[in-house]
Amino acid sequence: MSKTVLVIEDEPNIIEAIGFILSRDGWRVAVHSNGVDAVETVRRRAPDLVILDVMLPGRSGYDILRDLRAESGTADLPILLLTARGQSRDREMAEASGASRFMTKPFSNAEVLEAVRDLAGG
Numbered sequence: 001m002s003k004t005v006l007v008i009e010d011e012p013n014i015i016e017a018i019g020f021i022l023s024r025d026g027w028r029v030a031v032h033s034n035g036v037d038a039v040e041t042v043r044r045r046a047p048d049l050v051i052l053d054v055m056l057p058g059r060s061g062y063d064i065l066r067d068l069r070a071e072s073g074t075a076d077l078p079i080l081l082l083t084a085r086g087q088s089r090d091r092e093m094a095e096a097s098g099a100s101r102f103m104t105k106p107f108s109n110a111e112v113l114e115a116v117r118d119l120a121g122g
Contacts, residue, residue: 003120004028006047008038008064009082010056014105018051021109022116035059039067042074049119051112052099054083054090062097069098078119082107 005022009015010033019029032041035056042050050068054061061081068074078100083090086104094102101115 002026002028003048004030005049005051006030006032006042006045007051008032009053018112021113025113035064038064042068049078049116051080051082054081062093065097065099080115080119
């Protein structure tokens with residue numbers, strides 16, 4: 001059975017690139033593109049892994065991440081946080097918010113695939 005990844009990202013080119021890489025690797029890829037109802041979408045879809053952008057319309061990825069970590073059903077969900085800003089402060093905020101892993105844009109296809117495989121446990 002293939003695993004599902006939910007990509008919460010609002011840039012179409014990034015959605016397309018990640019979707020292509022992961023579906024080719026056997027993942028089912030679902031996409032959501034705003035922060036307002038992202039937490040509800042994660043609850044409803046119950047993905048095996050989430051790729052979450054920091055800067056989303058309506059709500060910050062950090063806020064979404066904190067909400068997901070506060071709920072028992074998503075507290076341990078593997079979450080890869082993406083950001084265009086890679087300063088150490090951003091990394092610290094990602095860790096403090098509960099990100100499983102942190103990646104700066106631009107990233108290579110290989111980096112995304114490796115991160116997702118690591119977070120999925122194989």
